[in-house]
Amino acid sequence: MPGLTGDEIRKRLDAARLYLCTDARASRGDLAEFADAALSGGVDIIQLRDKTSGSPLEAKQELAALEVLAEACARHGALLAVNDRADVALAVEADVLHLGQDDLPVPLARRVIGDDPVIGRSTHSIEQARAAEVEPGVDYFCTGPCWPTPTKPGRHAPGLDLVRATAGAKRPWFAIGGIDHERLTEVIEAGATRVVVVRAITEAEDPQAAARRIVSALP
Ligand SMILES: Cc1ncc(COP(=O)(O)OP(=O)(O)O)c(N)n1
Ligand SMILES: Cc1nc(C(=O)O)sc1CCOP(=O)(O)O
Ligand SMILES: [Mg+2]
Numbered sequence: 001m002p003g004l005t006g007d008e009i010r011k012r013l014d015a016a017r018l019y020l021c022t023d024a025r026a027s028r029g030d031l032a033e034f035a036d037a038a039l040s041g042g043v044d045i046i047q048l049r050d051k052t053s054g055s056p057l058e059a060k061q062e063l064a065a066l067e068v069l070a071e072a073c074a075r076h077g078a079l080l081a082v083n084d085r086a087d088v089a090l091a092v093e094a095d096v097l098h099l100g101q102d103d104l105p106v107p108l109a110r111r112v113i114g115d116d117p118v119i120g121r122s123t124h125s126i127e128q129a130r131a132a133e134v135e136p137g138v139d140y141f142c143t144g145p146c147w148p149t150p151t152k153p154g155r156h157a158p159g160l161d162l163v164r165a166t167a168g169a170k171r172p173w174f175a176i177g178g179i180d181h182e183r184l185t186e187v188i189e190a191g192a193t194r195v196v197v198v199r200a201i202t203e204a205e206d207p208q209a210a211a212r213r214i215v216s217a218l219p
Pocket of ligand 1: 019021047049051083084098099100101102103120121122142176196
Protein backbone atom coordinates (compact mmCIF):
# COMPACT_ATOMS: atom_id res chain seq x y z
CA MET A 1 0.00 0.00 0.00
CA PRO A 2 1.47 3.41 -0.97
CA GLY A 3 2.37 5.67 1.95
CA LEU A 4 0.73 8.99 2.75
CA THR A 5 2.04 12.16 1.13
CA GLY A 6 3.57 14.89 3.28
CA ASP A 7 0.41 17.00 2.82
CA GLU A 8 -1.83 14.12 3.92
CA ILE A 9 0.33 13.48 7.00
CA ARG A 10 0.24 17.18 7.98
CA LYS A 11 -3.53 17.32 7.52
CA ARG A 12 -3.93 14.34 9.85
CA LEU A 13 -1.51 15.87 12.35
CA ASP A 14 -3.57 19.08 12.41
CA ALA A 15 -6.68 17.05 13.23
CA ALA A 16 -4.96 14.78 15.77
CA ARG A 17 -5.99 15.07 19.42
CA LEU A 18 -4.92 11.82 21.11
CA TYR A 19 -1.39 10.42 20.76
CA LEU A 20 -0.45 7.08 22.31
CA CYS A 21 3.03 5.75 23.10
CA THR A 22 3.14 2.00 23.63
CA ASP A 23 5.76 -0.64 24.21
CA ALA A 24 5.79 -3.78 22.06
CA ARG A 25 3.74 -5.69 24.69
CA ALA A 26 6.10 -8.66 24.25
CA SER A 27 5.14 -10.14 27.63
CA ARG A 28 1.44 -10.01 26.77
CA GLY A 29 1.76 -10.91 23.06
CA ASP A 30 -1.28 -8.84 22.11
CA LEU A 31 0.16 -5.84 20.25
CA ALA A 32 -2.12 -6.08 17.17
CA GLU A 33 -5.25 -6.56 19.26
CA PHE A 34 -4.23 -3.77 21.66
CA ALA A 35 -3.47 -1.35 18.81
CA ASP A 36 -6.79 -2.11 17.10
CA ALA A 37 -8.63 -1.45 20.35
CA ALA A 38 -6.83 1.83 21.09
CA LEU A 39 -7.23 3.06 17.50
CA SER A 40 -10.92 2.09 17.46
CA GLY A 41 -11.27 4.18 20.61
CA GLY A 42 -9.99 7.25 18.75
CA VAL A 43 -6.19 7.32 19.05
CA ASP A 44 -4.88 9.41 16.15
CA ILE A 45 -1.13 8.73 16.39
CA ILE A 46 0.59 5.65 17.78
CA GLN A 47 4.28 5.58 18.66
CA LEU A 48 6.39 2.55 19.48
CA ARG A 49 8.34 3.52 22.58
CA ASP A 50 9.76 0.44 24.22
CA LYS A 51 12.16 1.22 27.04
CA THR A 52 10.68 -1.36 29.38
CA SER A 53 13.89 -3.34 29.80
CA GLY A 54 15.99 -0.19 30.34
CA SER A 55 17.67 -0.52 26.94
CA PRO A 56 16.32 -0.07 23.40
CA LEU A 57 14.65 -3.01 21.65
CA GLU A 58 16.81 -5.13 19.38
CA ALA A 59 16.35 -3.98 15.76
CA LYS A 60 14.57 -7.19 14.75
CA GLN A 61 11.99 -6.86 17.55
CA GLU A 62 11.53 -3.14 16.89
CA LEU A 63 10.91 -3.68 13.18
CA ALA A 64 8.50 -6.55 13.85
CA ALA A 65 6.49 -4.44 16.31
CA LEU A 66 6.46 -1.48 13.91
CA GLU A 67 5.14 -3.71 11.14
CA VAL A 68 2.24 -4.72 13.37
CA LEU A 69 1.54 -1.09 14.30
CA ALA A 70 1.85 0.08 10.66
CA GLU A 71 -0.84 -2.41 9.60
CA ALA A 72 -3.10 -1.31 12.45
CA CYS A 73 -2.58 2.38 11.58
CA ALA A 74 -3.40 1.70 7.93
CA ARG A 75 -6.62 -0.08 8.97
CA HIS A 76 -7.71 2.90 11.09
CA GLY A 77 -6.34 5.89 9.15
CA ALA A 78 -3.94 6.77 11.97
CA LEU A 79 -0.32 7.98 11.89
CA LEU A 80 2.60 5.72 12.77
CA ALA A 81 5.36 7.29 14.87
CA VAL A 82 8.91 6.10 15.49
CA ASN A 83 10.76 7.30 18.57
CA ASP A 84 14.41 8.47 18.49
CA ARG A 85 15.65 6.63 15.37
CA ALA A 86 15.63 8.39 11.97
CA ASP A 87 17.06 5.30 10.25
CA VAL A 88 14.23 3.14 11.57
CA ALA A 89 11.64 5.78 10.62
CA LEU A 90 13.00 5.75 7.07
CA ALA A 91 13.12 1.95 6.91
CA VAL A 92 9.47 1.50 7.93
CA GLU A 93 8.22 4.61 6.08
CA ALA A 94 6.86 6.06 9.31
CA ASP A 95 4.64 9.13 9.17
CA VAL A 96 6.19 10.65 12.29
CA LEU A 97 9.62 10.78 13.91
CA HIS A 98 9.73 11.94 17.53
CA LEU A 99 12.96 13.50 18.84
CA GLY A 100 13.80 14.55 22.39
CA GLN A 101 16.25 17.24 23.50
CA ASP A 102 19.12 14.70 23.59
CA ASP A 103 18.26 12.89 20.37
CA LEU A 104 19.46 13.47 16.81
CA PRO A 105 19.38 17.17 15.81
CA VAL A 106 16.40 17.94 13.58
CA PRO A 107 18.43 19.02 10.47
CA LEU A 108 20.35 15.71 10.53
CA ALA A 109 17.14 13.71 11.01
CA ARG A 110 15.58 15.57 8.06
CA ARG A 111 18.57 14.61 5.93
CA VAL A 112 17.81 10.97 6.68
CA ILE A 113 14.02 10.90 6.43
CA GLY A 114 13.38 13.63 3.84
CA ASP A 115 10.57 16.20 3.82
CA ASP A 116 7.42 14.08 3.97
CA PRO A 117 7.31 12.62 7.51
CA VAL A 118 6.56 15.04 10.31
CA ILE A 119 9.03 15.59 13.13
CA GLY A 120 8.04 16.17 16.75
CA ARG A 121 10.12 17.54 19.62
CA SER A 122 9.94 17.04 23.37
CA THR A 123 10.16 20.22 25.46
CA HIS A 124 10.44 20.64 29.22
CA SER A 125 10.75 24.40 29.73
CA ILE A 126 9.30 27.59 28.32
CA GLU A 127 12.56 28.29 26.50
CA GLN A 128 12.53 24.88 24.81
CA ALA A 129 8.85 25.21 23.89
CA ARG A 130 9.40 28.68 22.36
CA ALA A 131 12.34 27.27 20.36
CA ALA A 132 10.34 24.25 19.13
CA GLU A 133 7.52 26.54 18.04
CA VAL A 134 9.75 28.13 15.40
CA GLU A 135 12.52 25.57 14.82
CA PRO A 136 12.80 24.78 11.08
CA GLY A 137 11.90 21.19 10.26
CA VAL A 138 9.76 20.71 13.38
CA ASP A 139 6.03 20.10 12.84
CA TYR A 140 4.74 19.60 16.40
CA PHE A 141 6.06 19.58 19.95
CA CYS A 142 5.16 18.18 23.34
CA THR A 143 5.33 19.90 26.74
CA GLY A 144 5.86 17.93 29.89
CA PRO A 145 5.81 16.15 32.12
CA CYS A 146 2.62 17.71 33.46
CA TRP A 147 3.02 15.46 36.53
CA PRO A 148 5.96 13.29 37.61
CA THR A 149 5.49 9.91 35.98
CA PRO A 150 7.02 6.45 36.45
CA THR A 151 7.03 6.07 32.67
CA LYS A 152 9.82 8.68 32.51
CA PRO A 153 11.54 8.36 35.89
CA GLY A 154 13.83 11.13 37.04
CA ARG A 155 12.49 13.76 34.67
CA HIS A 156 11.71 17.03 36.42
CA ALA A 157 8.07 18.00 35.85
CA PRO A 158 7.49 21.62 34.79
CA GLY A 159 3.81 20.90 35.43
CA LEU A 160 0.81 22.80 34.15
CA ASP A 161 2.69 26.15 34.20
CA LEU A 162 4.37 25.04 30.99
CA VAL A 163 1.01 24.12 29.48
CA ARG A 164 -0.37 27.55 30.42
CA ALA A 165 2.67 29.28 28.91
CA THR A 166 2.32 27.27 25.69
CA ALA A 167 -1.43 27.73 25.16
CA GLY A 168 -2.07 29.52 21.88
CA ALA A 169 1.16 28.35 20.22
CA LYS A 170 1.04 28.44 16.45
CA ARG A 171 2.31 24.90 15.89
CA PRO A 172 0.38 21.78 16.93
CA TRP A 173 1.48 20.81 20.45
CA PHE A 174 0.54 18.10 22.93
CA ALA A 175 0.67 17.98 26.72
CA ILE A 176 2.30 14.82 28.12
CA GLY A 177 3.20 13.13 31.38
CA GLY A 178 0.96 11.73 34.09
CA ILE A 179 -2.22 12.41 32.14
CA ASP A 180 -5.25 10.20 32.60
CA HIS A 181 -8.97 10.73 32.31
CA GLU A 182 -9.22 12.09 35.86
CA ARG A 183 -6.55 14.75 35.28
CA LEU A 184 -7.71 15.71 31.81
CA THR A 185 -9.96 18.56 32.95
CA GLU A 186 -7.00 20.28 34.63
CA VAL A 187 -4.85 19.91 31.51
CA ILE A 188 -7.62 21.27 29.30
CA GLU A 189 -8.30 24.17 31.67
CA ALA A 190 -4.59 24.99 31.48
CA GLY A 191 -4.96 25.35 27.70
CA ALA A 192 -4.12 22.00 26.10
CA THR A 193 -6.29 20.67 23.29
CA ARG A 194 -4.12 17.64 22.46
CA VAL A 195 -2.56 15.06 24.76
CA VAL A 196 -0.07 12.19 24.69
CA VAL A 197 -0.66 9.28 27.06
CA VAL A 198 1.05 6.02 27.91
CA ARG A 199 -0.29 4.24 31.02
CA ALA A 200 -3.79 5.69 30.72
CA ILE A 201 -4.30 3.36 27.76
CA THR A 202 -1.53 0.73 27.95
CA GLU A 203 -2.55 -0.22 31.50
CA ALA A 204 -6.29 0.06 30.96
CA GLU A 205 -8.37 -3.08 31.24
CA ASP A 206 -10.34 -1.89 28.23
CA PRO A 207 -8.01 0.21 26.02
CA GLN A 208 -10.78 1.07 23.57
CA ALA A 209 -13.01 2.48 26.30
CA ALA A 210 -10.06 4.31 27.89
CA ALA A 211 -9.20 6.00 24.59
CA ARG A 212 -12.84 6.83 23.89
CA ARG A 213 -13.28 8.49 27.32
CA ILE A 214 -10.22 10.68 26.76
CA VAL A 215 -11.23 11.65 23.22
CA SER A 216 -14.74 12.54 24.26
CA ALA A 217 -13.41 14.80 27.05
CA LEU A 218 -11.02 16.70 24.75
CA PRO A 219 -12.26 19.99 23.24
C1 LIG B 1 5.07 12.15 21.75
C2 LIG B 1 6.25 12.06 22.63
N1 LIG B 1 6.53 13.07 23.47
C3 LIG B 1 7.61 13.01 24.26
C4 LIG B 1 8.46 11.92 24.20
C5 LIG B 1 9.71 11.86 25.03
O1 LIG B 1 10.87 11.94 24.21
P1 LIG B 1 12.33 11.96 24.92
O2 LIG B 1 12.40 13.13 25.80
O3 LIG B 1 13.33 11.85 23.84
O4 LIG B 1 12.34 10.65 25.79
P2 LIG B 1 12.21 9.14 25.30
O5 LIG B 1 10.79 8.86 24.99
O6 LIG B 1 13.06 8.96 24.07
O7 LIG B 1 12.69 8.34 26.45
C6 LIG B 1 8.12 10.89 23.31
N2 LIG B 1 8.87 9.78 23.18
N3 LIG B 1 7.03 10.99 22.54
C1 LIG C 1 7.65 9.41 27.34
C2 LIG C 1 7.41 10.62 28.14
N1 LIG C 1 7.95 11.84 27.79
C3 LIG C 1 7.62 12.79 28.66
C4 LIG C 1 8.04 14.18 28.51
O1 LIG C 1 7.76 15.00 29.39
O2 LIG C 1 8.65 14.46 27.49
S1 LIG C 1 6.62 12.25 29.91
C5 LIG C 1 6.63 10.69 29.28
C6 LIG C 1 5.89 9.54 29.88
C7 LIG C 1 4.38 9.73 29.90
O3 LIG C 1 3.84 8.56 30.40
P1 LIG C 1 2.49 8.46 31.21
O4 LIG C 1 1.40 8.91 30.31
O5 LIG C 1 2.40 6.99 31.56
O6 LIG C 1 2.65 9.30 32.44
MG1 LIG D 1 13.95 10.28 22.73
